[in-house]
Amino acid sequence: MKSGMTFGAISLMALALVACGKTDLSTLDASEAAPDRPELSGSSEKIKVVGSSTVSPFATTVAERFGATSGFPTPIVETTGTGGGFKAFCQGVGPDQPSISDASRPIKDSEAELCASNGVTEITPVEIGYDGIVIANSKEGPDFDVTKTQLYMALAQDVPNEAGEFVPNPYKSWHDVDASLPDEPIMVFGPPPTSGTRDAFVELGMEHGAETVPAMAALKASDPKAFADRAHTIRTDGAWIDFGENDTAIIQSLVKTPTAMGVLGFSYLEQNADRVKGAQLSGVPATFEMINSGEYGLSRVMFFYVKDQNLTLVPGLIDYIEAFTSDSAFGPDGYLVEKGLIPLSDEDRAAQRVIVEDLKAKLN
Structure with missing residues (x-):
């Protein structure tokens, strides 16, 4: 059952982030806040995102809003380039490894082979929009x-x-x-x-x-x-x-x-x-x-690639993915459009949400 955070708590977090110049949270209100969550084992672990410099501004914007309105820490987004991102992403499984690799092109066969050689055998691409x-x-x-x-x-x-x-x-x-x-x-x-x-x-x-x-x-x-x-x-x-x-x-x-x-x-x-x-x-x-x-x-098309094996190991990972693929983020009137994202069609966005629901089902 959802129990909303207080408006005062949201306001304090939003003011702190704005003061640091991290994000524009002027459009947030109490209804967007994620529910209070119980303390989870390993909840100090942050979601780690690497990859494309083109996707990075979108990933960073979602991460900052996610950190401000959820019970989870703000994800770490590192710009490494698509190739560098896949290299880091494919090093292994676990909360200390990147859970998401942003990409401005599909993964190459050689990169998928590197992942497999290091035990990263379950990877899911999610399309986020056009550039x-x-x-x-x-x-x-x-x-x-x-x-x-x-x-x-x-x-x-x-x-x-x-x-x-x-x-x-x-x-x-x-x-x-x-x-x-x-x-x-x-x-x-x-x-x-x-x-x-x-x-x-x-x-x-x-x-x-x-x-x-x-x-x-x-x-x-x-x-x-x-x-x-x-x-x-x-x-x-x-x-x-x-x-x-x-x-x-x-x-x-x-x-x-x-x-x-x-x-x-x-x-x-x-x-x-x-x-x-x-x-x-x-x-x-x-x-x-x-x-x-x-x-x-x-x-x-721009993507992010999810390390499925980390879904049960990194608290909040599926929540961040859902936040990124919500209409309020990557939809035609979403806040990412203001950052330059060109949205997918209604049909394609619906298809990506089906992919995200399939990821969520892996937690059950």
Whole structure:
């Protein structure tokens, strides 16, 4: 039976968090509070979340509200990148190990094999919404409208010349790639190889762009693996600069370097719209509406992966998962939309709740 926390207790917790600058709890009221809970064995253990820098702002927001309105400690959310998150997530089972890995791409076979080798044999993915990968620059910089083909030609390590022979990328400026583009040096701040954002960028952007280049199309037909290697390999001559798992640092550097471009998640563009702007992709702007409709060509599903074996070992884990997948959080009018989340369809959200109910049933 539920017995609600007092409004005064909720207010004190909310004020303390707001004073620390941790979250905006202005919309909370007593009806959102979780019930009082008995002291559980091991209740000092906190839920540990690792993974994607793109999903991290959403996970952190849910964690802070969860800590403020439930009988459980605020979960620890660590930004490691999708690849780094799965590496940590797959180290073992237990309350001292991460229970959730945020991801901006599906888990790879090699990562699932690492999990299995360490006894992490029960994993459940939960979709939380959509995100767009944007190519952004300073408000003070030129306007860009690029195609995926131009992105491939500008950023690939090796590109075909007029004779169809692969040579080290010779292009120094965007204007060199195509006369319609600004005469600015190719300088792109982007995520490192461990990032799901980078994986999605090369797969959805550069690979699709490479398919339109005759020499690359022929290579794909004759040797798909060689094609993928060439399409996914980003140049290392200084035109692309790895910026770690920190999209905020990319934003700050774009402001300081108006001629540079940056690759980042849409939520960071939206949260910093007063300082940076997104390039159009084949004439389609990087907006909430265009990503939601599927017209913007660099969009992806975001996930979190649950370590099912930790459900009975980590107090509050299922409660946090339910909070994340509630309509008040990831629904079309949920508080995560304010953070830049692009919600799933009604049907897809309902499907995710069925998955969560199946997880909950494992506790019985």
